[in-house]
Amino acid sequence: MAIIASLVQLAISITMFPIFLLRFLGLWDRVCKRLFPYFMVQFTENYNREMSAKKQELFSNLQDFAGSSGKVALVEVGCGTGxxxxxxxxxxxxxxxxxxxxxxKFLIKSIAENRHLQFEGFIVAxxxxxxxxADNSMDVVVCTLVLCSVQQQEKFIKEVHRVLRPGGAFYFMEHVAAEPSSWNFFWQQALRPTWQLLFDGCDLTKESWKALEGSSFSKLNLQHLQxxxxxxxxxxxxxGYATK
Incomplete structure (x- = not known):
């Protein structure tokens, strides 16, 4: 199956040759960075509609991690459109x-639509x-649909751990690699190079749970689901979420 996936991968890549050429010439990344937010506006609207119940369940205990002020100091990494x-x-x-x-600009629009939140700022990083x-300065860190495009996941998680205060929590909701013997994994492999190019580095075959399981968090609540x-x-x- 791996050989067939490689052949299909090659065929798809040949079909997408003009975009790969733009990437080789150093032009595609700038185009993608400008266009990707417009795609994400529509994608996240659909994703939220289909995953609303799961998100509500995931974030239902966020307030439990509030600091002494009673408010949650939260950093969202890969915040996208909000x-x-x-x-x-x-x-x-x-x-x-x-x-x-x-x-x-999409983030500012989302902030204006969510007056119940206090916006502290946007950091390009x-x-x-x-x-x-600063170290130990945040009650909560959140990332959703982000780890798929992180090349150094262990370093990313160490940074999350650093900025969280003791007892703080890291919340995540991420798509990951399918079961290796499944047809879904076959197509994830076949589409991987083109998908990464079109969707700003998103890797369909990331096994992100491994980096979380190997982290230094004191407690990890992690669920696999379809x-x-x-x-x-x-x-x-x-x-799920992990506690420092």
């Missing part, structure tokens, strides 16, 4: 981190290097 804002508790103090500066955020999504290829998910 798709998670409506699921956060009132008074939540949000710091947004994303490596793509083109998300900012990768999750692997959040040096602008998400109720229209796009079957991204249905394999991990959902």
């Amino acid at each position: 798709a998670n804002f409506k699921f956060y508790p009132p008074g939540c103090r949000i710091t947004c981190v994303d490596p793509n500066p083109n998300f900012e 990768s999750g692997e290097n959040m040096h602008q955020i 998400a109720p999504l229209s796009w079957k290829i991204v249905r394999p998910h991990i959902v």
Whole structure:
């Protein structure tokens, strides 16, 4: 099956040759960074509709991690368009981190639509290097549909651990690799190079649970599930939170 997947992968890549050529010439990344937020506006609207119950369940105990002020100091890494804002508790103090500066105008719109939150600022940075955020300063860190595009997941998780205060929590909801013997995994492999190119580095075959299981969090609540999504290829998910 692996050989067939490689052949299909090659055929798809040949079909997408013009985009691969733009990438080789150093032009595609700039185009993708500008266009990707527009795609994410529509995608996250659909994703939220299909995953609303799962998100509500995931974030239902967020308030339990509030600091002494009674408000949750939260940093969302890979914040994108602000798709998670409506699921956060009132008074939540949000710091947004994303490596793509083109998300900012969409983020501001989401903040305006979620007056129950207190917006602290937008930082253009990768999750692997959040040096602008002090050690032990956050009650909660959130990332959803982010780890798939993180090349150094262990470094990313160490940064999350660093910025969290003792007793703070890291919440995640991520699509991951399917079972290796499944047809879904076959198509994940076949589409992987083209998918990464079109969707800003998203890797369909990431086994993100392994980095979480190998982390230094004191407690890990992690669930594997088949998400109720229209796009079957991204249905394999991990959902949960880890406590420092």
